[in-house]
Amino acid sequence: MKKKIIITVLLALVTLIACIYLVPEAYDHIYGYFLFRKIGLNLTANIKGDFNKAKAVALWAFDTIKPPEGDSRYSAIDDNFLRIYKRGYGFCDQSAHVYATMMHWLGFEAKLLMLRKEDGTSPHTVAVVKVNGRFMAVDTMYRFIFADGKGVPAAIDELEGSEIFKKYLEVINTTRGSLKMEPVEMKAAWFKNGNCFVTFPYAGKKYVIKKILIKLTGKGEI
Secondary structure: OHHHHHHHHHHHHHHHHHHHHHOHHHHHHHHHHHHHHHHHHHHHOOOOOHHHHHHHHHHHHHHHOEOOOOOOOOOOOOOOHHHHHHHOEOOHHHHHHHHHHHHHHOOOOEEEEEOOOOOOOOOOEEEEEEEOOEEEEEEOOOOEEOEOOOOOEOOHHHOOOOHHHHHHHHHHHHHHHHOOOOOOOOOHHHHHOOEEEOOOOOOOHHHHHHHHHHHHHOOOOO
């Protein structure tokens, strides 16, 4: 029995090392899990209620991931939550990715919501987290939580004409004005027409397994 346990542990270690060697992102995923769990549990340790926990993590994300300075753009196709966290800055989808990942590992149902304009293009991305049976949007770039003063989340498909959305537009204009940026248009319908996707678009389990197979066989592409 003892011998079987030792062999099982050794096989697990070999598999883990092989995964990390073949796919460096696997290390980020594993280490990031334990790091984010530790940070998240510390943030919410003495907090009661799902909304208050989601808010605490949102405030952390607001202060941790800053928007890039200037108008410079960069490509980060293989970016992941840990690299964004270590870097400390990112665009809307990247900061939302960090927040949604943290909430996911704290046991919440969390996703990214890619807003959609009338022509199908996406102007912005926010995070959504399920609080008290309803998905609540959190805009990590403009530091806004879509809930009223009592912590009641606003329904994403009912933002049109709501006081919460009016306040959101004020926050956007104030933020961009203070940063000397051009005004930007934002419509409630873009939230309703948006599409959600999971918070692990870069280093999820399927991605890691697929990349390992490609590395071993030399066939296919990510």
